[in-house]
Amino acid sequence: MSTTVDPNQVAVDEHPVSPFLRMDRIPHIWCPTCGIGTVVKCFATALDETGVDLDKTSIVSGIGCTGRVAGYMKLDAFHTTHGRAIPFATGLKLGRPELLVTVFSGDGDLVGIGGNHFIHAARRNMDLMIILVNNFIYGMTGGQNAPTTPLKARSSTMPFGNFERPFNLPHLAASCGATYVARWTCLHIRRLTKSFKEAIRRKGFRFIEVIAPCSTLYARLNKLGTGFNLMQFYHDNAEIRPDADTRDVDIEFQDNIICGKFVDEERPTFTEMMNEHYQQKLGDKYVPLPPEGGLLHE
Amino acid sequence: MKYWRKPLDFDQVKIPRGEVRIIADRCKGCGFCVEYCPKDVLVLSEEFNRKGYHPPKVVKHGECVNCNLCAMICPDFAIYSVPLEEEASSDQQSAVSSQQSVEEQGTDR
Amino acid sequence: MKADPTGVLTGAHYLDGDFACGEGAMAAGCRFTAGYPITPSTEVVERISRRFPMIGGTFIQMEDELASMAAIVGASWTGIKALTVTSGPGFSLMMENIGLAVMMETPCVVVNVQRGGPSTGLPTMVGQADMMQARWGSHGDYELIALSPQSPQEAFDLTIAAFNLAEEYRVPVMFMMDECVGHMTEKVVIPPADEIEIVPRRLTAIPPKEYLPYRVEGKLIPEFARAGDGYRFHTTGLTHDERGYPVMSAECQEVCVRRLVEKIKRNTDRIVRFDEENADGADVVVVTYGITARVARMAIDLARKMNIKVGSIRLIVVWPFPEKRIRELAGKVKAFVVPEINYGQMVLEVERCAAGQAATIHVPHGGGGVHDPNAICEAILEAAK
16 A cells, blocks of 8 residues: 555656656645645646646746745746846746746745835736735744734844734735735645636736745744644634635735635736727737747748 | 435446655644545655655555645645546546535535 | 847938937847836937837836846747846946846847946936946956947947847847937938848757757857747746756856856957057057047047057946957057046946056046046046156
């Protein structure tokens, strides 16, 4: 039946996620009970089940623990600078419009240092799928305060507890114009995967926030046990309210986490707006960039 | 699981059976699979893997329903289940419903 | 190969340097531009945004210069030729992702129409004080290429050269204009497309299964695969091996960064470009670039009328610096005179290469205007003593 401590090469090769990962880089760097790996598995499952053309799928990450995701996915993968995943992805998408461009990064990266890019890409309805893993803290650099750290929670730069109000990310995304907004914890594996699948099929700025445990820093600094205990906390305190007004989905320290798909609507993307506008203004003179990209001489 | 109306083929539906595969040396011993396996098939082994973690091991042989929840929740890509050979093809459908039942039971609230 | 005629506005035009630069980019095959408005560079993107819709290009005005630079690096990975345009304050913000472009070996062109600094400085007035920033502005060790035009015609010609160099060496190329050249309107002749030589983006012929993004096999420049062609490559700003995977070790750093530096250094003779006039047999050689080269001409004429043997070297490619030629001349001339609109930047390079064999006299100008030719002439007279 099953194997125990004996490494099983067959099991390695047949793991259903293998075709989506750079197996030569596994095991990954994430700590025990970190939730990022689970989110990656759900994303890979969504790619699998939607049957998207993986050759035409790109993944862009910034810096940080979640910033390492691009490095593990067997796609065209870009591990960029801190906070710049979204503008980098914007160039990628506009340069070759037929690509499915996904951005996979953390809270500090996407809404801390990269906050300006986040709101503007949402405003433009740039055709990007954004997966933000929110662990409430800067993990890789040692547990510093993040723009998502709940009030009163401790971080290594707020040793007496955080007194800054954090972002309510679904509300931020929705009010800036995101066309798909959902939040799950990494315990909601089925619903999260379903959201990924939906988002893959949608157009425009799609935003999925995934609450995930950081055992080494957030849990330790706040005496919450390990990521295992945080998973149990999600189990007991995550409340699914898909009809919730995004204004009401703030996260308080160790309080209910309201989850659900909050926004799912259609709005023309940046490229669609641009094409329609120029066609209207310039008629036949307008030459849109072809889906396969710009001027290449091979 | 409670049905509002009993499915017509209720008697014919077989509970799928699966087998757990564990890549022990990749495991970091988080215990997610043990905790969330709907059939409590797993426990953390007393033995160590190469990196000094306790990987899971199967204690309830033959009880895996191939829901693959362990594979989904494992952050280290170290575990998954495969359908048992003799039932592989006919039970795809029921595997799906068993996944859904798992969801109702408690991984998602 | 020859330029694609769609982007080439063949004919004689009356253009300012900014417009000419934009036309050069389009002629070179640039089809993606991201920018953020900043004086005195904005006219470049204004020109491009007006013409792009008709030639299959995409312009996007990003939220800031950090984003603009990141966007062109991203776009370049789809194989498209990409450009961003800015001036000093924006150039500072771009440094982060210029480093990324260097590390990922991404061809792209960054135009800096220089104004007076530091900080917001003199938004509408000339400066040449970002020359060292172009070379050293991003952190870490690297080499790149920078050019400096002296006229709108050169703004056109050299922008094409900048794109060609970017493609050839897989580096970001800094196009260091200055406000005077950017806003100077002159005749610009744009030749027919079939007279414009361009270097296309060369896609690798290696099949995906055998391809490694940073394998060079004894060469200096790796093969390029673009996103979306099935290569499923990985690239990163971290120190990486030939697979493009991060490797944190001194050994990997040595291999990775050494090649980034060597690919320019070992090709210096091929990249370097300057205009030389009467330098052999001269007592004094004036080393200039950009608008200052034109101002210095009058000074050189004045000095010659006083029977001083003056030669000149005008830097066209500023980085890499024409080290070899300056060293040669240093053994023969009395002195170099280096006028520039800053308090001492390229003069440091001249001084380094002169290595005490010849005197080096700097003629500084703080910015906001160009030199008085008499000041340069006085320096030449002083140098000839």
